[in-house]
C-alpha cells in the first residue's frame with residue numbers, strides 16, 4: 001500500500017472511530033481490508049481505496065471501520081476489577097440506591113459480550129441481596145459484527161476457558177454443538193446497542209457505573225479526553241468509571257480521579 | 271518452589287504440560303496413570319495437579335476421589351485437563367473435588383488463567 005493510501009485510510013478511520021493506526025500497523029490495514037475488498041467483488045485493496053476516495057457509501061465506510069476494530073475480550077478480564085466490583089462497588093451501590101432500588105451499568109466497548117455478561121453473572125449471583133431491585137446492563141460498541149456475536153450469546157470453547165470460572169460455566173452455559181451458549185434468561189437482561197463513543201452520549205441515559213475498558217488505548221490523547229469529559233457529565237456525583245489495565249486518566253483529564261487501593265476504578269469529580 | 275503433578279498417559283502431552291508449568295514457576299512431577307499419581311501423592315503432596323481423565327490402570331476421577339481421602343489431600347489444587355468437554359463430565363469432576371477444568375486442546379495461556387483462578391499464581 002502506498003504511503004498516500006495509508007494516510008488516507010488511517011485518517012478516515014480515525015475520523016470515524018477515533019482509532020489511531022500508526023504506520024507500523026500498515027499490515028493490519030492490508031490483512032483486514034483485503035478480505036473486505038474481496039467480499040465487495042473487488043480485485044485489490046487499491047480498488048477498494050479508490051472507491052473510498054471517490055464514491056463511498058455509508059455502509060461501506062462502516063464496514064471498513066468495523067474491520068479495523070480489535071474485538072478481543074475475555075470473561076472477567078484481569079479478574080481483580082470484577083472482584084472489586086462485586087466486593088466493594090456493588091455493596092456501596094446497594095446502600096446508596098436503597099430508595100430507588102435501581103442499578104444501571106454501561107459497558108461502553110462491549111465487543112463480543114464477555115464484559116457485560118460477566119457483570120450479569122455477578123449481579124445474578126447476588127440475587128438474594130438484589131431481591132426487589134431492578135438492574136440493567138447496556139452494552140454498546142461501534143462494531144456491528146462484534147455486537148451480533150454478543151447478542152447471539154454463543155462462545156467458542158477457547159473463549160469460555162479464558163477467565164470464566166468452571167463453576168460459572170456449568171451454571172450459566174449450555175453446550176450447543178461445539179459452541180457454548182450463555183443462559184438465555186440472563187442474556188435477555190443485557191441490552192446491546194450500536195454506539196460510537198465519538199457521538200452524542202446524552203441519549204443513552206443515566207448510569208451509575210461505566211465500564212470503558214481496553215478501548216481508550218486505541219485513541220489519541222485528545223479523543224480520550226473528549227470521551228472522558230462526556231462520561232463525566234453523564235455520571236451522578238458518586239458515579240464510577242472502570243478503565244482497562246493499561247489505561248489511566250492521569251495527564252488526560254481532571255474530571256476523574258483514581259481510587260486509592262482500587263486499581264482501574266476512577267471516581268468522577270464534580 | 272511449588273510442585274505440579276502432571277498426570278497423563280500420553281508422553282507428548284506430559285512434555286507439553288511440563289514445559290508450561292515450568293514456565294509458570296512449578297517443579298514438575300510426572301505420572302502416567304492414576305495409580306502412579308496416587309503413589310506419588312502418598313510420598314509427597316504436590317501443590318497443583320494437572321489431571322487427565324481417561325487413563326489405564328486408574329482414571330482421573332478415581333485418582334481424585336482417592337487423593338481427597340488422603341491426610342492433607344484436600345490441599346492440592348486439582349485442574350482437570352481432558353478432551354471430555356461436555357457438561358456431564360465437568361459436573362462430575364467438580365462433584366468429585368476438582369478445582370478447575372481445562373478442555374483440550376489447551377495452551378499456556380489457559381493453564382495460566384486457570385492456575386491463577388484457583389489461587390496458584
Ligand SMILES: C[S@@+](CC[C@H](N)C(=O)[O-])C[C@H]1O[C@@H](n2cnc3c(N)ncnc32)[C@H](O)[C@@H]1O
Pocket residue numbers: 016017018019069070071072073074077108109110111112115140141142143146195196197198212213214215244
Ligand atoms: C479490545 S475491545 C474491549 C472489549 C472489552 N471492553 C474488554 O475489555 O475486554 C475494544 C472494543 O472497542 C470498540 N471500539 C473501538 N472504537 C470505538 C468507538 N469509537 N466507539 C465505540 N466502540 C469502539 C471496538 O469495536 C472493540 O469491540
